[in-house]
Amino acid sequence: MNTSVAPSSASPETNTSVSIAVIYHSNYGHTKRVAEAVVIGAQQQLPAEQVKAVDIHDVDWDFVDQADLLIFGSAVYMGSAPAAFKTFMDETSKRWYHRKWEGKWAAGFANSGGLSGDKLAVLQQICLFAMQHGMNWIGMPLMPTGHSENDLNRLSSFLGLMTQSMNAPPEETPGQGDIDTAIWFGDHLAKTIIKHQPAP
């Protein structure tokens, strides 16, 4: 099964300086693949250099601090974000105290092995983190097209993006429907912040 993420042929025509950081945690590569799909979706609306995937183990803080939208993604470990993701959250404490991210846009995604797998708990954890920072949350408005592997939003998640991976390499799983949903989500988030950017 080939579920590789194909680059979009669409070239962004929007003349805007807004930028997006997709900050993810992934030990085994599945959540990373979802993050890359979200980036591809956002790059359908914005020049490539304005959208970056950021590994939480190697954070480009300058890029993150200037970005208009922070999209946080994590795997699920025993019903919550892994300790490394929580370490990243704690590392933002000075930014939280000084309200450095207040007014930025935020969104989230969670990947795990179970169909539910308690991904909602991680999305809620990420959303609450963004609310603590005073950010503005953007959800996932896409109605499910169905519940098979190739459907969009097949897990019926609305707080953010949910994807599910099997015990197989990240090139094979999550399946095509989840990857297409991640591309859709990135595209939607970019369109949303472009639409709502302040007048010059």
Ligand SMILES: Cc1cc2nc3c(=O)[nH]c(=O)nc-3n(C[C@H](O)[C@H](O)[C@H](O)COP(=O)(O)O)c2cc1C
């Ligand atoms: C310690 C541990 C705990 C996990 N807990 C859950 C869980 O609560 N729910 C679930 O659906 N999957 C759980 N999983 C499966 C991971 O979420 C899944 O393997 C995911 O794809 C890992 O993402 P990554 O490949 O980006 O690291 C767990 C995996 C590990 C190693």
